Amino acid sequence: MNIRTIAISAAALGVLGYLVYRSEDATTRKPVANKVTVLYWEKWTGDEAQKMRRIVNNFNASQDRIYVKMLSISGVADKTLLAASGGNPPDVAGLWDTQMTQFKDAGALTDLAPLAAEFGIKEEDYIPGYWKLMSPGGTLVAFPTTPASTALHINKKFLKPGEVPPQTLEELDEFTDRISKVKDGKVELAGFMPAEPGWWNWGWGYWFGGKLIDGDKLTINSPENIRAFEWVLSYSKRFGVRETQNFQSGFGNFSSPQNPFMSEKVVSVMQGVWMANFIDLYNKELPWIAVPFPLPKDKQHLKGMNFIAMDTLVIPTGAKHKREAFEFIAFVQRQDQMELLCSTHGKNSPLVKVSDKFFETHLNPYIRLFDELARSPNAAYIPQIGIWPQMDSELKNAFTEINLGTKTPKEALDAAQARLDPQWRRYQQQVMGRSITTAEAKP
Amino acid sequence: MKSEARIAYLFAMPWILGFLTFLLYPVMASFFYSFTDFSVLRPPRFIGLENYKEMVQDEVFWMTIRNTFTYVVAAVPLSATVAIILAMLLNTKVKGLAFYRTLFYVPSLVPMVALGILWLWIFNGEHGLLNMSLEKLGMSKPPNWLGDPAWSKVTLVLIAMWGSGNAMVIYLAGLQDIPQSLYEAADLDGARLVAKTRHVTLPMLSPVILFNVIMGMIGALQVFAVPYVMFPNGAPARSTYFFTTYLFDNAFRFQRMGYASAMGWVLFLITLTLTFVALRLSERQVHYDRS
Numbered sequence: 001m002n003i004r005t006i007a008i009s010a011a012a013l014g015v016l017g018y019l020v021y022r023s024e025d026a027t028t029r030k031p032v033a034n035k036v037t038v039l040y041w042e043k044w045t046g047d048e049a050q051k052m053r054r055i056v057n058n059f060n061a062s063q064d065r066i067y068v069k070m071l072s073i074s075g076v077a078d079k080t081l082l083a084a085s086g087g088n089p090p091d092v093a094g095l096w097d098t099q100m101t102q103f104k105d106a107g108a109l110t111d112l113a114p115l116a117a118e119f120g121i122k123e124e125d126y127i128p129g130y131w132k133l134m135s136p137g138g139t140l141v142a143f144p145t146t147p148a149s150t151a152l153h154i155n156k157k158f159l160k161p162g163e164v165p166p167q168t169l170e171e172l173d174e175f176t177d178r179i180s181k182v183k184d185g186k187v188e189l190a191g192f193m194p195a196e197p198g199w200w201n202w203g204w205g206y207w208f209g210g211k212l213i214d215g216d217k218l219t220i221n222s223p224e225n226i227r228a229f230e231w232v233l234s235y236s237k238r239f240g241v242r243e244t245q246n247f248q249s250g251f252g253n254f255s256s257p258q259n260p261f262m263s264e265k266v267v268s269v270m271q272g273v274w275m276a277n278f279i280d281l282y283n284k285e286l287p288w289i290a291v292p293f294p295l296p297k298d299k300q301h302l303k304g305m306n307f308i309a310m311d312t313l314v315i316p317t318g319a320k321h322k323r324e325a326f327e328f329i330a331f332v333q334r335q336d337q338m339e340l341l342c343s344t345h346g347k348n349s350p351l352v353k354v355s356d357k358f359f360e361t362h363l364n365p366y367i368r369l370f371d372e373l374a375r376s377p378n379a380a381y382i383p384q385i386g387i388w389p390q391m392d393s394e395l396k397n398a399f400t401e402i403n404l405g406t407k408t409p410k411e412a413l414d415a416a417q418a419r420l421d422p423q424w425r426r427y428q429q430q431v432m433g434r435s436i437t438t439a440e441a442k443p
Numbered sequence: 444m445k446s447e448a449r450i451a452y453l454f455a456m457p458w459i460l461g462f463l464t465f466l467l468y469p470v471m472a473s474f475f476y477s478f479t480d481f482s483v484l485r486p487p488r489f490i491g492l493e494n495y496k497e498m499v500q501d502e503v504f505w506m507t508i509r510n511t512f513t514y515v516v517a518a519v520p521l522s523a524t525v526a527i528i529l530a531m532l533l534n535t536k537v538k539g540l541a542f543y544r545t546l547f548y549v550p551s552l553v554p555m556v557a558l559g560i561l562w563l564w565i566f567n568g569e570h571g572l573l574n575m576s577l578e579k580l581g582m583s584k585p586p587n588w589l590g591d592p593a594w595s596k597v598t599l600v601l602i603a604m605w606g607s608g609n610a611m612v613i614y615l616a617g618l619q620d621i622p623q624s625l626y627e628a629a630d631l632d633g634a635r636l637v638a639k640t641r642h643v644t645l646p647m648l649s650p651v652i653l654f655n656v657i658m659g660m661i662g663a664l665q666v667f668a669v670p671y672v673m674f675p676n677g678a679p680a681r682s683t684y685f686f687t688t689y690l691f692d693n694a695f696r697f698q699r700m701g702y703a704s705a706m707g708w709v710l711f712l713i714t715l716t717l718t719f720v721a722l723r724l725s726e727r728q729v730h731y732d733r734s
Contacts, residue, residue, distance in 0.1 A: 009453055078695050085483045106484045106698060185584075245590030250569030317484070389696040393676060400680045404592065419503070430480045430488070 032067040036324045040068050042094035043076040043311075051344040052094075052145065058340075059331045066324045068092075077103075080316055084108050089316035091325035094145060097310050098382055098392075101136040105386040105431050109141040110315040115326040116140060121333060129308045129379040130350040136384040143329050144338075146347040147310035148272040149374040150200070151366070152294065156287035158191070158267045165289065169207065169231070169296045172268070176238070179267050187239050187247035192268045194232045195244070195403065196261075197254055200270060200307055202395040204228035206380045209299055212391065213383045216428075218420055220395070221413040229402050229409035236403040244403070257282040272309070276364035277346035290366040292373060304376025310350060348374050387420065387427050394419055477705035482698040494705035503681070503689060504706070510677075511686040513596060515663040518603035523656055526607040530614035531644070544615070548608040559672030562602050563589070589673070592682035599670055599683060603663070610655045617651035618644070649729040657721055664714055667691070686710055 044052055049072045056070045071090075073079055077099050083089040095103070103109050116122075123131050126144075134142045152172075154165055158179050166172040176191030190196075194204060205212070208231075210224030219225070236244050251265065252258020255278060260266040262283040270293050279286055295302050313332065315325050331337060335351055339358045342349045346363055348370045359367055373379065382388060398412035407415070428434040452459075477494055479487035498504050529547055533540060553561075565572045566588035577585035588598040621644065629639045645652070667687040670677075677684025686706070694703035 005450060005453070081483055081698075102698060106482050108484050242584075242587060242591070245587050246568040249567050249571075249587070249590055387697070389692075393692070393696075396676050396678075397681055400678055404680055406592070406680060430490075431482065431485075 035065060035067040036321050038066055038068045038092060038321050038324050038328055039090040040070045040092040040094070040325075040328070041073040041076050041080060041090040042070055043073065043096070044094065045072045045074070048345060051341065054344070055332055055337050055341050056328075058337060059328055062331065066321075066327060068328050081106070081108055084316045084318050087318055089318050091315065091319040091321045092328060093314050093316055095142070095312050095314055097133045097142070097312055098388060100133065100142055100312065100314075101384045102386045102388060103314070104136050104139060104141045105427075108317055110317055110319065110322060111139055111141065112143070112315065112326065112329075113140045115323065119326065119330040121330060125333075125352060126350055127352060127374050128377075129374060129381060130310055132384070133308070133310055133381055134312070142312035142314045143333055144350040145311045145313055145332065146342050146345045147308065147350040147374065148274060148347055149308045149370045149379065150270055150272050150306045151290040151292055151369060151373060152268055153261060153271045153275055153288055153290050154268040155261070155264060156289055157264075159289075165291045166268075166294050168294050168300075172294050173234070175268070176235075180239070182239065182243065185240070185243060187243050189264075190239065190247065190260075190266045192235075193239075193244070193248075193266055194235050195248065195399070196251070196266050196269055197271070201232075201399040202382075202392060203307060203380065204232055206307075207293070207295055207299065207302070207305060209302060211383075212395075213385055218391075218417060218424055220391075220417040220420060221410065226409050226413055229398070229413060232399065233402050233405075233409060236405070241403065241405055254278075255282075262286060273348050273364060273367070273370040274346045276366070280363060290364075290369055292369070302378050304373060304378040306373045306376065306379055308374055308379045308381050350374075385424070386431060387423050390423050391420055473704040473707055476701050477708050479701045480699075481701040481704070483700055487701065490701070494702045495709075497702065498705060498709065503684070506681055507677075507684050507686045507689040510596065510682065510684055511664060511666070514599060514603075514666060514685065515660055517596070517600045518663050518666075519656060519659045521600060522603050522607050522659055523610065523652065525604045526610035526655070527614050527648070527652070529607060529611045530618055531640070533611070533615055534618040544612070547611055551606045551608040555668035556672050558602070558605065559669045562598075562605075562669070563673055566598050590679055592680045595674060595679055595682045599666070599673075602669055603666075610659065613655055614648065614651055617648050621647040646730045649725075650731055653721070653725050653729050657718055660717060660721065661714055664710065664717075 040056065042049060042052060049070075053070055056068050059068055060066075076093060077095055080089055080093040080095065081103070100109070121143075126134070127147075130144055130147050134140060134144065152165070159165065166175045172192055179189065179191035180187070181189040195201065202212070205222070205225035205228040208224040208228045210222050210228060211219055212225070213219060239247065247265075251260045252263065257263060259278065259282065261269045261271070261275075262279065264286070275290075279288060292304065293306060295305060313329050315322055315329070319325055332341065333351075335349075335353055335355065338349055338351055339355060343358060343362050348367060349358060354371065359371070364370065383391065385391065394416040398407075398416045401407040401412045402409050476487055478489060478491060480490050480493075481487035533544055533547070537543065564570075566574075568574060568585075568587040568590055571588070573588070574585040586594045586597075588594050625643050625647065626639060629643050634642065665687050666685050670683045670685055671688055671691075674683040677688060687710070690703050690706045690710070693699045693706065
């Protein structure tokens with residue numbers, strides 16, 4: 001090997017090494033002179049990201065010590081987790097509430113209680129249901145960006161003049177029977193379908209007083225949950241299994257004019273506060289109202305029951321600029337910034353204090369209803385359990401099996417319970433470090 | 444000579460480094476992790492054979508094995524047959540051969556995710572092109588390809604044929620390599636198309652068939668992208684929940700990297716065994732000697 005070859009090789013390796021060494025600065029953390037760069041990975045893209053960027057810009061303009069660099073990242077949860085394991089996570093990550101318990105148990109999230117205390121942020125500032133989502137298992141690990149509550153959205157065209165929307169689940173069933181159109185074995189119009197949009201298929205038991213976890217015990221096959229899934233089954237019987245499947249396969253994406261509610265194929269749907277934004281975007285002329293989703297006649301004491309959820313900001317374990325990151329998070333929690341973000345995203349506010357202006361100028365004409373529902377003591381949310389992804393997968397499968405008629409509600413939920421019990425025990429042992437007694441270990 | 448060898452190694456070094464870093468190390472690490480409880484962030488905890496024992500009792504694991512095997516058994520022979528037929532058709536002296544060859548090959552270049560979206564529209568039960576055509580042909584209730592567990596795997600098998608163009612090109616090369624003299628001899632013996640195919644074409648093509656079948660089998664055992672896009676969560680009722688999808692879920696949704704690693708090694712052993720069996724079974728059927 002001559003000197004020239006060695007020199008070229010050494011130079012090439014040097015360039016490669018330099019690129020690897022500097023890649024972090026080149027791609028993500030290019031510093032702004034005299035400022036700490038806080039790297040913020042967010043799941044939102046497009047319009048939602050632009051609206052969040054406005055808040056980021058407001059923060060960057062509000063002081064001269066910290067620069068928040070926001071990047072829209074696809075698959076943000078996996079990437080945050082892997083980056084944290086590699087020791088180079090972002091300083092702030094925008095995730096979903098559904099991941100908080102699993103990520104907290106994995107040790108991926110920073111306990112934010114000390115920083116919150118330092119910045120004067122208190123539990124009393126937040127609507128209780130959202131505070132619980134922020135602090136799975138009592139550990140404060142997240143702060144909200146935009147929250148949501150849910151209600152029944154009805155296409156007003158199908159209500160008679162002066163008709164009161166369904167007040168009970170039984171009335172919703174009657175409404176569906178009256179409105180729906182099935183011609184030549186084909187569903188042309190459905191008054192309501194529990195499987196549309198399918199985002200809360202796991203949770204119908206809550207409307208019947210059921211839960212999925214009670215203390216430390218999974219209660220998937222509780223009588224309330226079985227009753228709920230029997231109600232679900234009544235809908236696939238009402239329209240026919242095959243007919244329902246064919247009808248649903250003709251639905252377009254949620255975020256499109258072919259959305260079954262927007263295209264007037266399904267007259268009423270359970271949807272979140274965000275729906276007004278999408279109606280405004282895809283079918284402005286659609287006359288609609290939002291009302292609390294009705295409860296069964298014998299469960300009226302659960303008044304105010306609805307599903308709440310939220311998008312979150314977290315500081316991953318190993319973040320380099322935790323304090324500066326929290327300063328940004330605290331800025332987002334300011335009432336003026338929070339209201340700006342939530343109103344542009346078409347959401348309600350997670351804060352207890354809400355200005356009149358927020359309600360008066362909000363795009364959603366039913367924003368006060370959604371705010372009220374969020375504050376309801378009966379508001380429900382996904383179980384705060386680290387095996388939520390497995391639970392979600394089992395319940396989705398049970399829901400499909402019941403709708404297809406391959407299993408009865410009891411059989412499907414018994415099977416889900418039998419699958420999840422050992423997984424939950426294993427998780428408690430392996431991840432949470434709990435010892436399981438012999439009695440508990442028995443299936 | 445020594446100096447030349449050094450230079451050769453130097454040029455090969457990027458590949459060697461890449462192999463050691465991105466292939467050998469992860470493969471070895473996954474073997475170690477398969478004996479641990481590992482969720483990426485916490486240090487792996489050695490649990491011996493627990494992951495493998497759990498797999499034996501995991502009914503979803505067995506369901507994914509059944510689904511995957513059913514898919515392999517249906518998709519591989521069907522795709523191979525279609526590819527051979529296409530290659531034989533293109534091996535005739537047809538006009539515009541290059542055009543047809545390109546036409547049949549192009550589909551295998553379409554990215555898997557785009558393919559999944561495309562097929563979702565074609566197989567849509569209500570407005571899909573396929574069912575609309577079947578209705579026009581007089582079928583009053585065409586299958587619900589995407590929503591019925593009885594049809595969902597059939598849908599994926601049919602889609603698998605879409606990628607036959609890749610194998611077709613290899614078969615075509617194999618066909619063109621068969622000496623013309625053998626066909627001339629068969630002609631003199633009065634052999635017709637079926638006899639020539641059975642006694643000349645297929646035996647002479649057998650090494651290529653074996654290669655394609657083994658590669659197709661390995662690919663089918665790892666089927667992932669199209670079902671992942673078309674049938675989220677293995678729907679309907681886990682009828683399309685395949686081995687690799689379950690492995691992916693365990694690794695990235697359930698954060699059970701140890702269990703997923705163990706599954707990866709089981710898949711490797713299954714692939715190795717099936718390949719070995721295919722090679723042994725084909726020893727008498729595959730003709731390598733062209734003298």
